[in-house]
Amino acid sequence: MSKLVQGYEVVIGFETHAQLSTKSKIFSRASVAFGAEPNTQACAVDMALPGTLPVMNMGAVERAIEFGLAINAHIAERSIFARKNYFYPDLPKGYQISQFEIPVVQGGEVSFFLEEGKETVRKTVRLERAHLEEDAGKSLHEDSALGGGGQSGIDLNRAGTPLLEIVTQPDMRSSEEAVAYAKELHKIVTWIGICDGNMQEGSFRCDANVSVRKPGGELGTRREIKNLNSFKFMQQAIDYEVRWQIDQIEDGHKIQQATVLFNPDTGETRAMRTKEDAADYRYFPDPDLPPLVIGRDWVERVKGEMAELPRVMAERFVKDYALPEYDATQLTQSKAVAAYFEATAKACGQPKLASNWIMGEVSRRLNASEMAIEQAPVSAAQLAALIGRISDNTISNNAARQVFEGLWNKEGPYGSEGDVDALIEAKGLKQMNDTGELEKIIDDVLAANPKNVEEFKAGNAKALNGLVGPIMKASKGKANPGQVNALLMKKLG
Ligand code: ADP
Numbered sequence: 001m002s003k004l005v006q007g008y009e010v011v012i013g014f015e016t017h018a019q020l021s022t023k024s025k026i027f028s029r030a031s032v033a034f035g036a037e038p039n040t041q042a043c044a045v046d047m048a049l050p051g052t053l054p055v056m057n058m059g060a061v062e063r064a065i066e067f068g069l070a071i072n073a074h075i076a077e078r079s080i081f082a083r084k085n086y087f088y089p090d091l092p093k094g095y096q097i098s099q100f101e102i103p104v105v106q107g108g109e110v111s112f113f114l115e116e117g118k119e120t121v122r123k124t125v126r127l128e129r130a131h132l133e134e135d136a137g138k139s140l141h142e143d144s145a146l147g148g149g150g151q152s153g154i155d156l157n158r159a160g161t162p163l164l165e166i167v168t169q170p171d172m173r174s175s176e177e178a179v180a181y182a183k184e185l186h187k188i189v190t191w192i193g194i195c196d197g198n199m200q201e202g203s204f205r206c207d208a209n210v211s212v213r214k215p216g217g218e219l220g221t222r223r224e225i226k227n228l229n230s231f232k233f234m235q236q237a238i239d240y241e242v243r244w245q246i247d248q249i250e251d252g253h254k255i256q257q258a259t260v261l262f263n264p265d266t267g268e269t270r271a272m273r274t275k276e277d278a279a280d281y282r283y284f285p286d287p288d289l290p291p292l293v294i295g296r297d298w299v300e301r302v303k304g305e306m307a308e309l310p311r312v313m314a315e316r317f318v319k320d321y322a323l324p325e326y327d328a329t330q331l332t333q334s335k336a337v338a339a340y341f342e343a344t345a346k347a348c349g350q351p352k353l354a355s356n357w358i359m360g361e362v363s364r365r366l367n368a369s370e371m372a373i374e375q376a377p378v379s380a381a382q383l384a385a386l387i388g389r390i391s392d393n394t395i396s397n398n399a400a401r402q403v404f405e406g407l408w409n410k411e412g413p414y415g416s417e418g419d420v421d422a423l424i425e426a427k428g429l430k431q432m433n434d435t436g437e438l439e440k441i442i443d444d445v446l447a448a449n450p451k452n453v454e455e456f457k458a459g460n461a462k463a464l465n466g467l468v469g470p471i472m473k474a475s476k477g478k479a480n481p482g483q484v485n486a487l488l489m490k491k492l493g
């Protein structure tokens with residue numbers, strides 16, 4: 001049962017434009033490098049000079065194949081390019097070359113974990129399609145109010161940049177789910193290297209189609225929030241849009257299909273234009289491009305050359321390291337995290353402990369300092385050494401956290417910075433493994449707390465806490481809790 005907002009069910013479908021990581025454009029040899037002076041990277045084809053013809057960039061096709069393989073989709077053996085006709089100053093041809101009826105990637109799915117209340121559930125979003133297309137140019141407006149000349153210019157550097165538009169079925173039921181999907185998709189395209197994932201530069205931008213309905217009813221009319229380029233805005237925009245639509249319906253209005261923009265300054269969405277239908281674009285096959293034919297041998301070759309996919313790696317972690325599925329998924333958030341985990345697990349031979357530490361202390365510290373794992377001041381080898389000292393009972397878990405802090409802050413006695421054993425020594429954190437010394441402490445505590453001893457013997461198990469506390473304190477936290485318990489039980493019968 002999906003969660004309801006004021007009695008309404010939220011329905012979301014995503015269209016994501018991922019800029020493909022080719023060096024040149026999709027139909028010309030001009031560069032796609034970001035940030036060049038306007039119009040220095042637009043060749044005759046991008047400017048749509050008369051008599052020019054598009055030539056397919058096979059690198060872009062290969063990236064589409066890789067994506068299809070990564071999400072278990074069907075890769076069409078024959079797909080068609082179409083002209084999507086519309087007028088806009090930054091589109092000199094008067095049409096965008098895209099794919100319409102027969103896209104290169106068909107079907108497939110993206111699945112991920114989502115926290116729902118106290119539970120972690122696996123969700124799967126079905127993809128409808130992914131198709132190749134070219135980006136348009138950009139209109140630049142000088143703002144006269146800000147001292148500019150009030151003129152507008154066209155920059156065609158972006159025209160012809162290769163895009164993969166990835167379209168889902170309307171499968172998502174909350175803004176949290178939508179953001180989790182977008183993050184997972186972002187992980188996939190960056191992992192396989194078909195897109196650099198840079199959201200600020202617009203390399204990965206999402207359009208969220210949002211509607212609401214009474215549970216079980218027909219799909220409501222959707223509004224499409226364009227160009228969401230941060231996960232934070234994505235969530236805010238969808239939440240605002242959902243509340244706005246519900247208010248409209250509750251006030252007796254009908255939702256009009258529209259394209260809207262999110263304004264991060266006001267936190268509101270606002271209609272940009274009423275939505276055009278596919279029919280308005282007069283799609284037809286582009287006579288300048290032959291059908292795109294992809295033989296099975298090409299797909300097989302690409303498959304053979306692709307690195308291990310995150311979900312395949314996660315399955316391997318479950319099998320080889322006996323990790324829960326959840327851990328395996330978290331640890332395959334990026335190649336770097338996965339590598340850090342594998343190095344730690346192999347070096348210490350305790351995969352579950354390695355996983356706990358990486359998902360716990362390591363990510364907590366990384367998040368707090370907004371660092372990527374590549375920058376972590378504690379190496380996999382150091383973490384493995386630390387875990388080794390927990391499992392051989394040299395230090396307690398609590399002490400290990402203090403050692404970890406020390407490692408992170410690059411503390412250490414002179415010349416031994418980062419050395420786990422030296423830090424344990426310097427901080428005096430070694431557990432008391434000398435039974436004689438510990439027994440003496442226990443005897444003293446028992447003698448000083450006759451009431452607790454009596455209560456415990458009379459059957460009150462809780463009275464034991466009143467003894468363990470003082471023992472740990474007297475040992476300055478160095479006693480091994482397991483050993484304390486065992487000795488206490490022996491002494492109390
Ligand atoms: P277009 O390309 O014109 O925007 P599509 O039919 O390709 O239209 O749909 C675009 C996206 O909208 C898809 O991700 C689809 O899942 C989603 N979608 C379709 N209908 C609804 C709806 N009623 N509510 C929410 N999302 C929807």
Ligand code: MG
Nearest residue numbers: 015207209224
């Ligand atoms: Mg759309």
